[in-house]
Amino acid sequence: MTIGVDFDGTIVEHKYPEIGKEIPFAIDTLKRLSAEHHKIILWSVREGRLLDEAVEYCRKRGLEFYAVNSNNPENGIQRERHQRKLIADVYIDDRNVGGLPDWGMIYRMVTRNLTYEQALNGLDDDDEEERDRSRAGLFARLRRGAR
Numbered sequence: 001m002t003i004g005v006d007f008d009g010t011i012v013e014h015k016y017p018e019i020g021k022e023i024p025f026a027i028d029t030l031k032r033l034s035a036e037h038h039k040i041i042l043w044s045v046r047e048g049r050l051l052d053e054a055v056e057y058c059r060k061r062g063l064e065f066y067a068v069n070s071n072n073p074e075n076g077i078q079r080e081r082h083q084r085k086l087i088a089d090v091y092i093d094d095r096n097v098g099g100l101p102d103w104g105m106i107y108r109m110v111t112r113n114l115t116y117e118q119a120l121n122g123l124d125d126d127d128e129e130e131r132d133r134s135r136a137g138l139f140a141r142l143r144r145g146a147r
Contacts, residue, residue: 002066002088003110004043005030007054009094017050019057025103027061033110039066043086043093 005011011027013020034040042065046054055068067073071087090110094100101109101116109119 001090001110002039002041002071003033004041004086004088004091004093006091006093006095007042007044007046010092010100011058014094016046019053022061023100023103027058027063029103029107031063032107034064034066036111038110041066041071041086041088042068043088043091044069 008014008016008020010023011030012022030040040063042055042058044051044054051068055065058065069086092100092106098116100106101119105116105119108114109116112119114123
């Protein structure tokens with residue numbers, strides 16, 4: 001799976017242009033996902049020296065990215081704004097609707113292919129019947145809200 005991950009507010013606390021403190025378990029979770037053969041792409045608004053600092057911050061903690069601001073590692077670090085449309089299976093970003101789940105939840109969602117609601121309700125991929133009931137409940141709530 002290809003995973004696009006933001007830096008500021010997602011891997012580290014927001015202190016842009018400085019680098020904030022690491023968000024607990026962010027780098028360890030990303031290293032584990034990478035070791036499990038997921039392609040981790042840093043997807044950041046940082047450019048130039050600020051982007052280099054973010055990449056080096058992660059590298060010093062043992063996190064190497066498949067690519068940086070690009071879908072192709074052959075492009076090297078994309079320091080300017082040419083290819084900014086990233087194609088990924090999953091995006092991890094603190095600007096997500098509902099905010100950033102904790103990194104344990106993120107790991108569970110990625111490795112078990114769960115939606116946020118399924119992970120919140122404790123549903124695993126192999127619990128098909130329970131997932132169907134959950135979806136039916138969600139659609140019923142949506143229908144009630146539309147009236």
